Amino acid sequence: MSPTAEGAGGQKYAWWRELSGYHWFVLSVASMGWMFDTMAQQLL
């Protein structure tokens, strides 16, 4: 099952189809920033 979003016309589609290339870039970089952050936490 894919999480879906509802568009203005009522059509349903997967949330990731709303993301542009830049959105994906921001999402990837922010996720990596948080991933390496938690990695640093675990090295304590």
Place this chain on the structure above:
Amino acid sequence: MIGWAIGGVFFGILGDRIGRVKTMTITILSYTVFTGLSVLSTSVWDFNVFRFLCGLGVGGQFAVGVALVAEVVPARARPYALGFVQASSAVGNMIAAMTGILVGQMEAAGTITGAWRWEFLAGAVPAPLAFIVFKKLKEPDSWLKAKGEKKKMGSYGELFSDPRWRRNAIVGFFLAFAGVVGLWGIGFFSYDLFRPVLERTFAAQGLAGKALAGKVTTWIGVTSLLQNIGCFFGIYAFTYLTHYTGRKKAFAIAFLAAMGMTSYTFWNLKQISDIFWMIPLMGFAQLSLFGGYSIYLAELFPTRLRSTGTSFCYNVGRFAAAAGPFTLGYLTKDVFGGYAEPMRYAGVTMSLVFLVGLAALPFAPETKGKPLPE
């Protein structure tokens, strides 16, 4: 944890004042560079200084990352994108666990010496990410607009003088407090619960001394991986759940699940086979809440206070959570010390902390389907 909390509060304010991108650059540089510099420490004092400085950056990353993603991605994709960010924390935990196992085995094989130094050196590898953030990311339009309106950005005075934001900050704090104490004060101490189970099991198989210790260490690494696999799916499950139930009902279900699964695990984990399903399910339930924090906290505050408010809720709870291990220790030794396996009683008692989050929910605003406050 104190360094995380201080860094979280400081960088939370900075994130609103100088921007998400610049602050994220500083936090990433901070936690990577100072992790790497820990390698050079020659005493416990300089090691602790490096770890404290690293902790400042560690504490600051969450709020600015969440604010950035919340403000950049389209509204309908926002909960899923924020769940994605939070789920990556479980991957970070797994990378750390695997790094530890790898350098430990290399040391055992005689390939390297001083395994901990190599482990910390690996923590510096992501430093170039800071330059990518600085060079390639742009500040969100909503933040630029708020900045242009000359309103006061990133201020605790502003956060607590407005009744709406003050209420959201207090409610968000109690929601986060319950989950943070539940994870850092109880969940991560489940190692103390299953270590004796592992030792009994392998001793019964005839292992002793270094062979027994090595086997137990390996299994603890495996258990950590199992726990984090559960965490990954738990975080992401919250984003699905909240899509159907809204934020408040999803939190209520997650708090009850976390309390139930934590107390069940602490009471019933007795055999090695239990580890394979109880630990992942406990991680699933406990970390589902953290999926909620990444989605919900950013929705509670306006752009000019988003990073400040989010970091207040998430990181000030860490101050209180620092007392969690002491409380667990007090319950284990002083309150239930007369019982056989007092850790079980202490863990079940501590899991009641999830009720704090449940009690805060009636005061929480429902934010599903609403735009971010401006």
